[in-house]
Amino acid sequence: MNTIYKIKTEIKKVLGFEVDINYPPSSDLGDLSLALFAIAKSKGKNPIELAKEISQKINQNKKLRPIIQKAEAVGPYINIFLNYAHLSAQVLSDIKKNKSKYGQNKSGKKIGVMIEFSNGNTHKEVHIGHLRNISLGDAVTKLLSTSGYKAIPVSYINDFGIHTAKTLWHFLKNTKYYESLSDNKGYLLGVCYRDAVKAIGEDEKAKEEVSKTMKAIESRQGEIYKLWQKTRLWSINYLKEVYQTLDIKLQKTFYESEVIADGLKIVEQLIKKGVLVKSQGAIIADLELYNLGVLPIIRSDGTALYPVADLALAARKFKEYKIAESIYIVDVRQSLYFKQLFKILELMGYKQRISHLTYDFVTLPSGMMSSRSGNIVTYSDLLIEAIEHAATETKAKRPEWSDKKIKQVATDLAISTIKFEMLKVSSQKTITFDIREALRFEGYTATYLQYTHARIMSIIKKAGKKKDKIDYALLLETTEKTLIMKLAKYPETIIRGTKNYDPSEITKYLFELCQDFNDYYHNIPIIKSPDKIQVARLELAGAVGQTIKNGLELLGIKAINEI
RNA sequence: GCGCCCGUAGUUCAAUGGAUAGAACACCAGCCUUCUAAGCUGAUUACGUAGGUUCGAUUCCUACCGGGCGUACCA
Numbered sequence: 001m002n003t004i005y006k007i008k009t010e011i012k013k014v015l016g017f018e019v020d021i022n023y024p025p026s027s028d029l030g031d032l033s034l035a036l037f038a039i040a041k042s043k044g045k046n047p048i049e050l051a052k053e054i055s056q057k058i059n060q061n062k063k064l065r066p067i068i069q070k071a072e073a074v075g076p077y078i079n080i081f082l083n084y085a086h087l088s089a090q091v092l093s094d095i096k097k098n099k100s101k102y103g104q105n106k107s108g109k110k111i112g113v114m115i116e117f118s119n120g121n122t123h124k125e126v127h128i129g130h131l132r133n134i135s136l137g138d139a140v141t142k143l144l145s146t147s148g149y150k151a152i153p154v155s156y157i158n159d160f161g162i163h164t165a166k167t168l169w170h171f172l173k174n175t176k177y178y179e180s181l182s183d184n185k186g187y188l189l190g191v192c193y194r195d196a197v198k199a200i201g202e203d204e205k206a207k208e209e210v211s212k213t214m215k216a217i218e219s220r221q222g223e224i225y226k227l228w229q230k231t232r233l234w235s236i237n238y239l240k241e242v243y244q245t246l247d248i249k250l251q252k253t254f255y256e257s258e259v260i261a262d263g264l265k266i267v268e269q270l271i272k273k274g275v276l277v278k279s280q281g282a283i284i285a286d287l288e289l290y291n292l293g294v295l296p297i298i299r300s301d302g303t304a305l306y307p308v309a310d311l312a313l314a315a316r317k318f319k320e321y322k323i324a325e326s327i328y329i330v331d332v333r334q335s336l337y338f339k340q341l342f343k344i345l346e347l348m349g350y351k352q353r354i355s356h357l358t359y360d361f362v363t364l365p366s367g368m369m370s371s372r373s374g375n376i377v378t379y380s381d382l383l384i385e386a387i388e389h390a391a392t393e394t395k396a397k398r399p400e401w402s403d404k405k406i407k408q409v410a411t412d413l414a415i416s417t418i419k420f421e422m423l424k425v426s427s428q429k430t431i432t433f434d435i436r437e438a439l440r441f442e443g444y445t446a447t448y449l450q451y452t453h454a455r456i457m458s459i460i461k462k463a464g465k466k467k468d469k470i471d472y473a474l475l476l477e478t479t480e481k482t483l484i485m486k487l488a489k490y491p492e493t494i495i496r497g498t499k500n501y502d503p504s505e506i507t508k509y510l511f512e513l514c515q516d517f518n519d520y521y522h523n524i525p526i527i528k529s530p531d532k533i534q535v536a537r538l539e540l541a542g543a544v545g546q547t548i549k550n551g552l553e554l555l556g557i558k559a560i561n562e563i
Numbered sequence: 564g565c566g567c568c569c570g571u572a573g574u575u576c577a578a579u580g581g582a583u584a585g586a587a588c589a590c591c592a593g594c595c596u597u598c599u600a601a602g603c604u605g606a607u608u609a610c611g612u613a614g615g616u617u618c619g620a621u622u623c624c625u626a627c628c629g630g631g632c633g634u635a636c637c638a
Contacts, residue, residue, distance in 0.1 A: 004568070025582055035581055037618065047618085076618090121638085161638070185638045191602070219635050281637050291566090296636040306638055333632060335567065360568075368631095395600065413601095425576070428568065430631070437575075441601050443577080443587040459598050496579080511586085521596090541598095542585085563601075 001098075002105065002491040003090040007067055007082065008032070015054065030072065030079030031485055036334060037076055038333060039103045047076035054078055055428050069179040079458050084481055088472035088540075093489045095543040103490045103550055107498075118155040118243075118250070119331035122235035123167035125190030126190040126242055126379040127369060128433050129362045130333070135422040139503035140247050146554060147498040152321060153250050156313060157239070159232050159256040161306075164213035168227060169206075170196035173214075186238020187380050189231060197371045198516055218303075230255075234543050242379060247556065254316070263312035264304065266348075267297060270311075275347050285344050295340040295553030307341060314345055319350060325353040327501075332358040332428075357501050359427035363436050377433065385563045386414035389439045394563070409563055411448055414558045420446035421554055425508040444511050446557060450550060452514040454563045455521065456545035459538075463527050466535045474536045483540060486513050490547055494554070503555055510551040517544050 008021045011032075017039065024033040027306045036054070039048035042181060051073035058080070069081040095102045102181035117137025120130055143150040171178055172190050201204045201428045208292065243250065250360035267283065270276040275282050281300030285307075287293060297307050317326055328338060338356035345354060363369060369376045390410035397407070425431055441447040475484065491508065497505035526537045549559040 020579080022579080024568070029582080033582085035583075041618080075582080104592080119638090158638075163638090217569085280635075286633065294635050295564095300638045301636090303636090305636065330638095332568070336633060337638080358568090363631090393601070397599090431577085434575090437588080438590075445587090445601090448587095449600055451599075455599050455602080464597060504577090508586090515586090518602060521598075522616080527598045542595075563600085 001090075001094050002072050003087065004488045004492060005454055007087075007353055010064060010067060011058070011080070014058065014064055022386045023077050024077075025481060027485070029074065032080040033084040034078045035076065035081075038076065038077070047457055049071075051078050055409070082485075084475070084484065085473040086476050087488060087502075087511075088139075088480075090486050091388075092470075092472055092539055092543050093483055095418045095487065095546055096115060096388060096539070098400070099546060100550055100553070102546060103494050104146050105495060107495065108144060108147045110148065110150050111324050112152065113144055113325045114148045114154060114317055114321060114323045115144070115327045115329060116154050116156055118248070119330060120155070120157055120239060121161065121163055122157060122159040122232050122239075123389075124166040124193045125371070125376065126239070128377045128379070128382055130396075131382070131430060132359060132422040133329060133331070134217065134242075134246065134248055135419045135556065136357075136427065136503065138246075139419075139423055139506075139554060140327075140357065142554045143494065143498045143501070143506075145505065148495060153398050154252045154254065154317075154321065155250050156254045156256070156515060157236070157530060158256045158309075159235070160217070160255075160260060160309075161470055162210070162214055164228060165210050165217060166196040166200060167193045168197055168217070168224065168231065169210045169213045172224075172227070176353060177331050180388035183378070184235035185231075186236075186241070187378075189235055189238075190378060194371045194374060194376070198374070204434060214303075215282050221339065245383070246419070247252075247558065251433075253452050259309050259312040260304060261312075261318060261407060262315070263308035264312075266306055266315065270344075270348070274379060275344065279555050285340065286342055288344055292343055293336070293339070295344070298500050307337075307344070310341055311344065311348075312343075313353075314350070323352065325355070327355050327357050329357045329359070331361050333361065345491060357427075360430040362422075362431045362433050365432060377435065382418065382435065383414060385409050385435065386418060386439055390414045390417070390441075393441055398563075410559060412560050413441075413450065413563065416446035416450060416552075416560075419557055420449075420507060427502065442468040447563075449510050449514050449552065450563055452517055452562045453454060453545055453552075453559050454561060455547045456517070456541050456548070457561045459526055459541055460545070463534070463538055466538065467534045468532055470539050471532060472536060472539070474533050475540060477520075477524055479516070479523055480537075480540060483513075483520055483544060487543055487547055490551070497554075506551050506554050510548060513544065513547060513551075 011021060012018065018369045019034055019039060022033050022035070036047040036050050039051045043050070055071040055073040055078045056067065067083055067086050069083045071105050083439050090223055091491055115137060118130065118134045120126060133524060141151045141153040167189055178188050181191060200210060201354060213224060216222055217228045217362045221223060226392050267276060271283065276297055281284070282296050283293040283298035285297060295307060296305055298304055313506040314326070317323065330338065335356065342354050345416060364376055364377060380519050387410050391406055394401070394406050394413070417439060422431070424444065497503060527534065529537055552559045
């Protein structure tokens, strides 16, 4: 149930015309507002006169009386004050009844949507750029699910590209060194890849050797292929570890090595159909006609390029899953590539909705990340630093806690922080990742939300169970009304976030909700208030706690009960 | 050259075409014998430039300036 939506619908029914009902810039002005410029124009009336007329109509309507206190004409605007006894009862009982389901809606009608994200590589490092992708993909999946879509999260791992040959070429030369580096074999392959890129540089002989290594892998037999198989599993297990730590669930992982053969068959068919052509020794898609330039598919030496696998992958998705929509979450630098790929899929006859959800990349204060220059912050390094930092802070604040408890809370805080930092910025913006800035624990951070949640849990625990009947009409303080209105807006925040595939709507909402609660907390006593009021206030606090928890869940963050 | 994205406070970011452009950080000054001070309260400072559309533009359009990215054998 969406209380605000219901109220807006009731008002519109009385008005008899369609109009956007918004919120006034300040709550002193009212709870809802209508701007009448457009309506007045279409009716040939003065908006100020019309505002007076309509506000009277609202005030005199008997049906609206239980939900609306009054409507006020202010210039060309109408400001509506809601009846809080009604609003509080509706919203708070809704939360109490639905708990973790509060805020959900069914607008998705169980439509199947596949979301591809976390397109990592084997034989390579996992860095903070991947973390933005993974956090975004997971949150978008959860947003779609909560809005009633059948969201299918999948990932596509490139285990068969030239990078695998680079890593293996270097690994073969320094096997003992790399095996001694760390117990984590997936991690050490990442280090090895970076070293390999540096070692190869512009060295022609090295490039030739890498090329030979690649051919050996592609032959799918012999010692190098066996090593590829073995090391591939190291990376895959490492990725599984990452997903487990970050609590990311994927329904399916596709691998390039498993689709490439099908891709080559598709390419052959497309050449026959004339969709792909030979040019300068290579096979290309000439998309100049659509203003999309040229996309190379097969190199002039006959080896496959990335689109070959992507074509086969798309075909498999549509064949094996019942989906109406397929979303690729890949950074903005590949926009043109995806436009080209989607055009080819369209020419192949696919009618499903296919879209590329872009986000800007993550850079460092020292500049763009690159394996070549070694300017890179890896997942493992960041996580270790984040946990250490969180543990130090927690230990300072809670000296009486056991090491085990500190470790647990620090890990949860570290992961919350990393995800939240990646999600709170609009996806169109580059994130300049400053590790000290990101690991901050004050202000607009995950820790602020977690702290507020833990504070609420602590109050509820301390208060104990109450038997009195709840009277929502006792919540009369201004700060209480602000909180109730905020809670009421949660369902439409989800709808907006889903529509725009934008988790930052949720981060922003949760931060504001917590600010409102902390303001309340500092001004109004909960446990020390008279019995009947205390019951209502505890109910309100509980509802805020539940909503924070639900919102964090959408962001892929586990709410912490005690920090 | 062409295409896409971004230019808002010292910094990092907000603002479905609507009322007084909001936060956070940093800085300074306060608030714990009282529900978790990882919190709260208070003060300073901003829409890149020039036009256009509109009753109304930070938001839409055009040009320019500044930054980033992409643009046939990387992914």
